[in-house]
Amino acid sequence: MVRILEHAHLGALARGFALLGSGGGGATTMLELVLADGAGWPFDVYDIDELDPSLPCLGAAFVGSTMLLGERLPGEAPFDRLVDAAERWLGHEVPVVCSLEGGGLNGLTPLMFAGSRMVVDADLTGRAVPGLDQMSLLVDRLPGVIATCDTGAGGVMLVQTDRPVDLERVIRAATIQAGGTGGTVFAGFTVGDLLEHSIHGSTARAFELGTAFDSAAAAPLPELAAALGGRLLGHGRITAVDPDPRDPHVNAVELGGTDGQVHRLITRSETLAFVTDGRLEAAAPSIIVVLDAVTRDILEVTELALARNVVVIELAPPEWWTRRSERMRHIVPSAYGLAELDGGV
């Protein structure tokens, strides 16, 4: 069924993707502003089965530092050169666009193409993830996927490889060269490929979550958790933020629970696990949402500062990940070298 996105839905949709960001994925504010001023509302968003499976598809996302994106505003058409390069390499036009990352700001990125291409409601992660090699197409080793990205000063790079980690590392290096942030476009797959190798309906889920959140944001915590279809994991004050001795990107955020429990949120670029009194309560791919207990703001991991009073809610993981154990291997905490945190599902 074609979903029609009204201009008025943008806020709720952004809130939903922020929740799916699991504490990462970047703030949606910038894209909300870009889209709010853009033309072409309302947008059509297609389900996968409404489109011809043979139609070529592309996915677009901003990569690099999401914080830098707030400082260096993206240009008017940040993906045009990347899409041109991909189409030239493939030798045909790509009429359909999907999302690369269904959490955080990139959940909204496909809408930037709404005027020129068909937006399909599918994405490659279902939540925020840090690595391009964690895209579902690459996790399932779908052949023929190429990627283009910015290299800075108008430069474009195209990568074709059978080894996903190369794609991650080369694009990461190019993004650093481009100044720390830039766009990337995946292509070389069809709508049909998305049927098996993508997470379906993230936009719909984000919209539902965002709407539920907006209506229950001021409600008591168990009620709010229930409205989101999630589980209230804990509520407490941040008493310590301990960096991991082995990986400076990893922090263990200690919460003094309201009933005396000792909670720990283990974060990297997203929240990865939640431990209460030494017992693992939740872990990636589950989506672990952190809210400010007072303002009910959806917090990113960088905002978890000492003495902040926070609420932690677990949302169900995208089912695509949990269906196969070889997929899980790419998303559970041990994928980042964090021991003893797998198995929270």
Place this chain on the structure above:
Amino acid sequence: MSEQLRLSALLAHPENGGLRVVAGPPDTAWADVVVESTEAELPVTGGERLAVLTAVPPGTPWQQDALVRRIRDRGFSALAVPAADAFGGGTRTLAARLRLTLLHVDTPMALAKACWQLLEARDALTLAYVRKVAQSIEYHADGLPDLLRHLTSSVGHGLALIDSEGVLLEAGGHLEPDVHAAIDFTPWVDVARAGSGTAASVRVDSPSREGLRIAFFGDGLSDSQLSALAVAAEVAMPAVAARILIDEVAAVNDASVSSAVLRDFVDLRGAPDPEVERRMLERGWRTTGYHLAFRMSGRTRVDTFQLLRFITGAFAAIPADSHATTSGRGVSGWLTFSEPPTPEQVESYVVALHELHLTASRSFNVATGVGSLKNGSVGLTTSLGEAADAARLAANRSATGWFVRVDGLGLGQLLLAWTSNDTFVPAARSLLAPVYDAGHDLLVTLAAYLDHESGIAATAAALGLHRNTVSTRVQRIQELLGVDMDDPEVRLALHLACRTIRL
């Protein structure tokens, strides 16, 4: 197992591998201990035991949380691991919340050995203590306190020499008064407990001092530790008793040497003598500066050595450079100041010496004299002389509590005290002999006449005689003595002689 492994006993064990309580219940006991390298090797059911892990635990807070959680879930009530003191606040809170005693240990194998000694190998524990006592005796000790320090540092527990009144000497800690009160002084070996304090004591068989005991003490020692320490005390006791005797002989010897030095110094009467100067400096006696001397002499026979020991012990309460030694039938001492003290300070020191006299009076029958503040080598001799004179006076002064200070005396009194010595009295006797032989009346008249400034009328009034009688008697006295009574020198000599004879 009937014997329990108490945390307090382990903490008190001198070789517990650096055991420290990090979090959780501090007062706890276990039936047994399990030692493994990692958590995975521990038995599934802990059964309120102590788990000791030899491997360093994981470094991240959530792993430490999980370790604490799993150990507790297995039923262990305590966990000792290396590097536990680096565990964060959250993990400590969790341990307390789960009632798991979290212990840090530097050397887990040493802790395991300590547990084994306390639980199963008491003889090994006893032997270890006895061996340490033997090792400490091997080293030279400067005195009893030094010997006690050697013993305590080697055995690893506090050691005190006590009598029924209190602690005489202690090393390696402080024996609490309530533990001291709990010690029974009758039996040969005694084990005492009061609150968390514990002590194992043994009677000291010393020929010179009775009612002494030595006690090893510590907080929370278990019965097995105390009985092992009692054996250690029994082994250490002869060394302590011998040391008491040796120290006593050495002290007596030292007192007689210092007494001789002081005598030589006083005999010099301030004349410089490099040899005496050197011997005094060896004892830490400076002649430069300002000195306030005192003398405490026995009104009846006193043990001057014991008195000296008492006085030097009490010097701690006087904030000045103080010295004392035996001298004749008493003790002479002095306070030395490099800067001249103010009159107020001098007064406070005299008060302190008076206090010293009062405390000494409880145990010794003494009279005390205090000299005046004097400067330099001659001054010290003078002050010592004054103190000796004052002490001699004080011996007859019950009214002042047998305490006399030179600055508080009339000069006449002092003069009188000085004239009542052995050389002057016979001289006075022979001077007055003609009058003395002629009858008591003449002597009384002469004394009254001199007392009344050679006034006939005043003398007559004082004696209730007619002035002619007095004038006749004076004339007769003048004839008998063959002296000129108008000469002031003569009058002074006669006056003093009369006073001395009357005494």
